[in-house]
Amino acid sequence: MGKRTLGVALLTTAMLTVAGCGGGGSPNADETAAAPVNPDGVSGDITVLTNRTDLIQDGTMKKYAAEFNKTYPEVKVKFEGLTDYEGEVKIRMNTEDYGDVLLIPSVIAKGDYPKFFAPLGDTSTMKSTYRFTDKTDVDGKTYGIATFGTANGFIYNKAVWEKAGITEWPTTTQQFMDDLKSVQEKTGATPYYTNFKDGWPLSSPWTNSVGSIGCDTRASDKLASMDKPWEKGTELNVLDTLLHDIVHEKLSEKDPATTNWESSKTQLAKGEVGSMMLGSWAINQMRDAAEKAGQNPDDIGFMPVPAQTEGTFCATLVSDYQQAVNIHSDHKSAARAWIDWFTEESGYSAKEGAVSALKAEAMPATLKGFIDNDVKLVERSEAKTAEVNAIDNASEIGLAKPDYRQKLIDIARGAVDGSLDGYFDELNKRWSEARQMAGS
Numbered sequence: 001m002g003k004r005t006l007g008v009a010l011l012t013t014a015m016l017t018v019a020g021c022g023g024g025g026s027p028n029a030d031e032t033a034a035a036p037v038n039p040d041g042v043s044g045d046i047t048v049l050t051n052r053t054d055l056i057q058d059g060t061m062k063k064y065a066a067e068f069n070k071t072y073p074e075v076k077v078k079f080e081g082l083t084d085y086e087g088e089v090k091i092r093m094n095t096e097d098y099g100d101v102l103l104i105p106s107v108i109a110k111g112d113y114p115k116f117f118a119p120l121g122d123t124s125t126m127k128s129t130y131r132f133t134d135k136t137d138v139d140g141k142t143y144g145i146a147t148f149g150t151a152n153g154f155i156y157n158k159a160v161w162e163k164a165g166i167t168e169w170p171t172t173t174q175q176f177m178d179d180l181k182s183v184q185e186k187t188g189a190t191p192y193y194t195n196f197k198d199g200w201p202l203s204s205p206w207t208n209s210v211g212s213i214g215c216d217t218r219a220s221d222k223l224a225s226m227d228k229p230w231e232k233g234t235e236l237n238v239l240d241t242l243l244h245d246i247v248h249e250k251l252s253e254k255d256p257a258t259t260n261w262e263s264s265k266t267q268l269a270k271g272e273v274g275s276m277m278l279g280s281w282a283i284n285q286m287r288d289a290a291e292k293a294g295q296n297p298d299d300i301g302f303m304p305v306p307a308q309t310e311g312t313f314c315a316t317l318v319s320d321y322q323q324a325v326n327i328h329s330d331h332k333s334a335a336r337a338w339i340d341w342f343t344e345e346s347g348y349s350a351k352e353g354a355v356s357a358l359k360a361e362a363m364p365a366t367l368k369g370f371i372d373n374d375v376k377l378v379e380r381s382e383a384k385t386a387e388v389n390a391i392d393n394a395s396e397i398g399l400a401k402p403d404y405r406q407k408l409i410d411i412a413r414g415a416v417d418g419s420l421d422g423y424f425d426e427l428n429k430r431w432s433e434a435r436q437m438a439g440s
Helices: 002-017 053-057 060-071 085-092 110-116 158-163 173-187 204-208 221-225 235-248 261-269 282-292 332-344 365-372 385-395 403-412 420-438
Strands: 044-050 075-081 101-103 149-157 190-192 273-279 300-303 312-319 322-325 376-379
Touching: 044 053, 044 085, 044 332, 053 060, 053 075, 060 075, 060 332, 075 332, 085 101, 101 332, 110 385, 149 158, 149 204, 149 261, 149 282, 149 365, 158 173, 158 273, 158 300, 173 190, 173 235, 173 273, 204 235, 204 273, 221 385, 235 403, 235 420, 261 273, 261 282, 273 282, 282 300, 300 365, 322 332, 385 420, 403 420
Parallel strands: 044 075, 044 101, 190 273, 312 376
Antiparallel strands: 101 322, 149 273, 149 300, 149 312
16 A cells, blocks of 8 residues: 555656656667568557446457457456546556556656657558547557547537527637527527536537637647737637636536536436537437437537637547557467557447548548538647656646646636636746746
8 A cells, every 4th residue: 555655656756847757677678569461479468558448348348359360369458447547547557557558648748758758650651541649649659549630620519509590600619609698698508518526528629629719730739839818819818718717607517516427428418418629429328318308319400619710610630549569478469450450450440430540541420510511620730748747747727637727617616716817817927937847
């Protein structure tokens, strides 16, 4: 117990000070988890860590493993589903025991990837096959392959919005606010659902939308050279102001502390909730919830962030979790075989209605509405992610964590003292000071 407690303290200190954690030893950082040329001779027992506990419980992952074994019969795959994936894996990564294949936790600074993960190959070679390789590129090597990509926008119940008299996507944040008010007045539905309690819907979906306002592929990279990312007109200012105003105008659920992600899917499917900011990966989950609730799955729609550039909607296209090989794994070839098969053969991304990591694959049917309406998909650069992570960690703001937006919501609903402008000033000050500390 003492060692585990110490591990948590050490890892937390490392994250906050942007110093790398050492993992559990000094493995050979040059040992590449190369793609097997053929299945012959690939063997070993591997453990795959996943956040998809639902797919373990319903037997889906077991079916994937059975299909995988038709090609790789000498590899035994064991799954570990973790409900608090980020929290649990973060602790385990201070030892060598964090599976053979895992999803790279968002709290691990990009510059630290070589300490924890085996390189999968040279980025110059892999980028022709895979999307999002710059997400895990460190010094010319790729350390993760995306499970899939996701476009960002608002999941909404089309029947509810039509009942409110809204038939076209809003083109500005003010128009979006007006539409939410119409939903509230004419349908009685909760116009927007924050998923405050679960937390993660306040982090990745909103932060991943940086770039959609100005249709800017380098919007996230530019944070590394900005002293005031929340000053008026910036992407973070526009997005966070929208979230604040939704809550401030009482257009979200009455008690954010009681939200529940799983039940929110049913609420949106039944028309009790009008909209949520999420990635396109959630569309099929919402449609499944509609079918289970006896509702029309076609009522589940997806709209871009309410902003246009030269008359065009833009949606960021970003990587979801990246699959990596534990640098301490004794079966790197088998682990890589699983990643390649899962990416290329399993059909997982198509089943999830997500964008495949394979560039050769077409866009999924879930994004038909975007394609038909000429929404520009902006594949966001991750070239400066290491620098942005360093500043973010030093500032202790947490762009990939829910805390700062939970405080934003608490300010908006009057649960804590403060104002939007005052909070933005505080965030800008912390960011600026952190940039100086990080030497950016």
